[in-house]
Amino acid sequence: MASSGTFDVIVIGVGSMGSAACYYLSGRGHKVLGLEQFDISHEYGSHTGQSRIIRKAYFEHPAYVPLLEKAYRNWKALEWETGKQVYFKTGLLYAGNPNNAIIQGVEQSAALYNIDLDQLNTVAATDHFPQFKFPDHFEILFEPEAGFITPERSIRLYAREAEEKGAVIHSNEKVIEWKKDGNNIIVKTNKDIYQSNKLVITAGAWAGKMIPGLSDKIKVTRQLIVWIKTKRDDQFELDKFPCWMIGDDDKHGCFYGFPLLDTKKFGEPAGLKLAHHFPYQKTDPDNVNREITEEDLKTIKYCLDTYLPGVFDSVLTAKICLYANSPDENFIIDRLPGYEENVSIACGFSGHGFKFASVVGEILSDLTIEGETNMPIQFLSAKRFD
Ligand SMILES: Cc1cc2nc3c(=O)[nH]c(=O)nc-3n(C[C@H](O)[C@H](O)[C@H](O)COP(=O)(O)OP(=O)(O)OC[C@H]3O[C@@H](n4cnc5c(N)ncnc54)[C@H](O)[C@@H]3O)c2cc1C
Incomplete structure (x- = not known):
């Protein structure tokens, strides 16, 4: 079956992390397709419930603090850009x-x-x-x-701003499978087939079903x-x-x-x-x-x-x-082992990830475009569970 659209980057899952990834990727001029199986902000995944705590004195691990400093700045930037309060x-x-x-x-x-x-x-x-x-x-x-940060409002703002920067976002469209074909990625949904050079997977609770090698880890x-x-x-x-x-x-x-x-x-x-x-x-x-x-x-x-x-x-x-x-309750943010050139992932947020969405979106755009980030995420590597 021929693909009905070609993009620079496809993002699977436009929730907390995916909406921010669409925003940062489209902000850097890339042609982005975001695919979300439900509405943009919904009750079935990890982000429902009106409020999410944000804090900096991170008891889970001090290595998160530099990421939090950036996350605070990025939430402020979103407020500045949209004129809406989220923090x-x-x-x-x-x-x-x-x-x-x-x-x-x-x-x-x-x-x-x-x-x-x-x-x-x-x-x-x-x-x-x-x-x-x-x-x-x-x-x-x-x-x-x-x-606290307002999750549903933030996700809708990121998705809307991404669309204003040229991203195409399809809600109520479920990704069934994806595969690598040469140097391209083919994504098949319940409605269509798309092609891109890069893929970002931010599928939350469905990450184990979308990311090879993670089904037994999430x-x-x-x-x-x-x-x-x-x-x-x-x-x-x-x-x-x-x-x-x-x-x-x-x-x-x-x-x-x-x-x-x-x-x-x-x-x-x-x-x-x-x-x-x-x-x-x-x-x-x-x-x-x-x-x-x-x-x-x-x-x-x-x-x-x-x-x-x-x-x-x-x-x-x-x-x-x-x-x-995740097995150690720390996040997994990395290029996908075995697919490093094309696929980046962010998952395993273990009940404490929302406050980071604003920085994770930027990190995913770095990994996708540059192949690396200067943000300190080595401790969140996917390979640590091998
Ligand atoms: C009760 C509760 C309280 C929490 N409290 C806090 C808190 O106070 N502070 C904090 O920082 N964090 C908190 N968290 C954690 C935080 O909300 C999550 O870490 C964060 O929302 C995870 O983001 P995500 O993008 O991975 O998942 P989601 O926001 O769920 O996004 C994943 C998206 O991918 C979509 N998707 C999946 N598979 C497919 C597919 N095949 N095709 C298309 N779309 C797909 C899903 O529908 C979903 O929209 C809490 C979580 C819960 C559940």
Whole structure:
């Protein structure tokens, strides 16, 4: 079958990373086709839910900090270009046992990179934010520059700006397969066949299905996000309540949440959003159980009872979102081994990738056009799992 379009670059998956890749590639004058199986921003992958935390004192690994510095600058550039706000500075309160990996990691990254971080005792913290209750042995840290990014709005802005720069973006068109043919790439979708010289794969939870050699390395998990009605909404408004992350002594991972967002400005759903960051049940992205049970809500209720007592009124909305976890929970951003000349990939964002979308888009355009980037991504190499 003949291809019905030829492009410089095809991007598979126009979600968080793919929309930014389309933007940077088209901004550099390349003829780009972005293919997205659903709408541009949707509820079935990893980016739904109104808000994503952005922070710089990165407990996961200090090597992310230079990427975050660039990510902050790139989000600002998007705001500048579009006149729309996507980054909301709320500050971020971290709480946990001083030996907790989160507290230790935050302190380590902040010290290494001179990131503003206030240390509070539990009395000062609850004086400032009386909504919380913390055990006396907890250490409390506050990162003033942290906040959240609006994911759906950012994706739509990147896609729209990319189109203005000449990119062609097809929504509701699913890539079935791709292959290398000489020095070209052939991409077959449920509607058509296209050809390009370069390919970028940013397929999120579907990365294992689209990238040879990764199917057993990306574990997709079903993650719950909850919006609750509180008994005192006025205490949780945007200018009164920060983003937060709590490392519990008994539960793995961490709990986190956001201020209450006005639906007139931020869209649905209404309510105070919180969740538990820890890979939950393994799932197939094409066959996700999106029904929410009392069992699913148990951990969230534990968090509310323990750290925000007396606040819970009722659950307003609960949604399932997907993590695409790499074996070490660090990202995979690289040229695809075996296809280095033509294919770049970004995947395995393991539940903490959105804040980086603005820099990952630029890195993917570097890898695609130059074959390399001066951004420090060696620790995210695809070959580290060989
Ligand atoms: C509950 C939850 C909370 C999170 N909280 C945070 C947070 O606070 N801060 C943070 O930084 N990160 C957070 N994350 C992580 C972040 O949202 C993800 O790391 C990020 O969205 C991943 O981006 P992506 O581009 O890989 O995936 P996506 O945004 O899902 O994009 C992948 C796209 O590829 C498309 N696609 C796949 N296969 C095909 C195909 N065959 N044909 C066409 N299109 C295809 C998909 O439909 C999708 O649109 C959270 C994630 C979840 C689930």
